[in-house]
Amino acid sequence: MTERESNRKPEKKATGTVEWSCPSNIAIVKYWGKKPVQFPMNPSLSLTLRNALTHTRIDYSYDPRLEGLQVGFRFEGKRNPAFGDRVSRYLEGLLTLMPFLRHLRMEIDSSNTFPHSSGIASSASAMGALAMCLVSMESRMAYVYSSADFFRRASYVARLGSGSASRSIYPGLALWGASDGWPESSDEFAIPVTGYHRCFDGMKDSILIVEPGQKKVSSSAGHALMDTNPYSRTRFQQARENLRTLKGILAEGDWHGFIDLMEEEALSLHAMMMTGRPGYLLMQPGTLSILGRIREFRKETGTRVGFTLDAGANVHLIYDMGQERVVRDFIGSELLQYCVENRVIHDEMGAGPVEKSQ
Numbered sequence: 001m002t003e004r005e006s007n008r009k010p011e012k013k014a015t016g017t018v019e020w021s022c023p024s025n026i027a028i029v030k031y032w033g034k035k036p037v038q039f040p041m042n043p044s045l046s047l048t049l050r051n052a053l054t055h056t057r058i059d060y061s062y063d064p065r066l067e068g069l070q071v072g073f074r075f076e077g078k079r080n081p082a083f084g085d086r087v088s089r090y091l092e093g094l095l096t097l098m099p100f101l102r103h104l105r106m107e108i109d110s111s112n113t114f115p116h117s118s119g120i121a122s123s124a125s126a127m128g129a130l131a132m133c134l135v136s137m138e139s140r141m142a143y144v145y146s147s148a149d150f151f152r153r154a155s156y157v158a159r160l161g162s163g164s165a166s167r168s169i170y171p172g173l174a175l176w177g178a179s180d181g182w183p184e185s186s187d188e189f190a191i192p193v194t195g196y197h198r199c200f201d202g203m204k205d206s207i208l209i210v211e212p213g214q215k216k217v218s219s220s221a222g223h224a225l226m227d228t229n230p231y232s233r234t235r236f237q238q239a240r241e242n243l244r245t246l247k248g249i250l251a252e253g254d255w256h257g258f259i260d261l262m263e264e265e266a267l268s269l270h271a272m273m274m275t276g277r278p279g280y281l282l283m284q285p286g287t288l289s290i291l292g293r294i295r296e297f298r299k300e301t302g303t304r305v306g307f308t309l310d311a312g313a314n315v316h317l318i319y320d321m322g323q324e325r326v327v328r329d330f331i332g333s334e335l336l337q338y339c340v341e342n343r344v345i346h347d348e349m350g351a352g353p354v355e356k357s358q
């Protein structure tokens with residue numbers, strides 16, 4: 001993929017706009033641990049969300065006299081130097097892969113549909129939306145991609161910004177990282193997961209906000225701690241095996257197998273945080289109460305509902321769309337008490353990025 005760019009020269013005077021929205025995702029099998037440059041230590045699989053989106057628009061003009069990046073960045077209408085610096089560093093790193101960027105002036109405007117304090121992974125949707133815009137620009141100015149190659153290229157470019165962003169490029173379920181039993185899979189980009197049982201269609205994710213706010217420990221710092229974690233090898237092996245097992249579970253429509261594996265992954269992720277050097281703890285008392293209550297409720301009622309966790313205290317309640325009513329009642333009567341200001345964000349399996357520019 002990387003060698004395939006630039007078979008056409010950019011037009012001498014090009015101005016235009018590209019605009020995409022891209023969803024966030026929640027991992028079922030977790031990516032935790034990486035090696036340079038942004039390759040995962042194990043494959044991961046995620047659910048693409050529908051409502052938690054980043055909208056990104058880039059107004060650009062091409063000027064052959066320019067040498068080097070000229071980028072302005074606004075987040076939710078305001079100049080945001082912290083985000084702007086991250087975006088600039090990311091774009092600098094892409095100059096060899098996307099040489100046309102050297103001659104562009106760009107104004108980037110970005111906004112999220114979800115609150116910053118919700119604990120939803122904004123780097124996945126933000127880097128996903130940016131990558132979709134960049135590859136749209138590339139396909140106008142340097143190389144025309146077929147549809148499948150376009151998304152693969154976008155996933156590759158997104159991965160360089162944030163590993164989990166590589167998976168946000170696809171609807172439904174997405175897999176990133178070379179994995180036995182998934183012939184097309186690669187460490188370089190994510191692929192869409194197809195062939196799963198219809199019972200998983202429209203799966204729901206209700207995010208219980210136990211603790212709003214930014215991540216206490218950045219993902220980068222967390223990934224880095226896996227380099228010295230005494231249990232990391234076993235963890236990487238576990239994730240690889242879980243992905244092999246998950247293939248059968250998804251094909252057969254085994255909801256309870258899915259839940260067991262998903263919960264094991266969530267607890268393993270947090271076990272890695274606790275056993276790092278230094279170790280840290282992101283779960284709060286409310287998190288533990290919710291996890292315990294979900295397991296009891298499932299045992300009592302047989303409902304197809306389970307939990308997963310991101311790098312934070314909030315709980316993602318994943319459930320069968322057919323059981324929405326019973327789960328919503330359960331949330332209302334038993335779980336809201338553990339949420340800050342009764343906050344829950346309801347989301348579900350989504351259809352992937354959408355282009356807004358013409």
Ligand code: DP6
Pocket residue numbers: 026027029030031032038044121123161162163164165219220223269310311
């Ligand atoms: C716990 O993708 O945020 O959400 O590649 O450094 O940007 P970077 O890390 P990031 O890590 C995500 C970790 C996770 C699990 C997952 O999404 O698989």
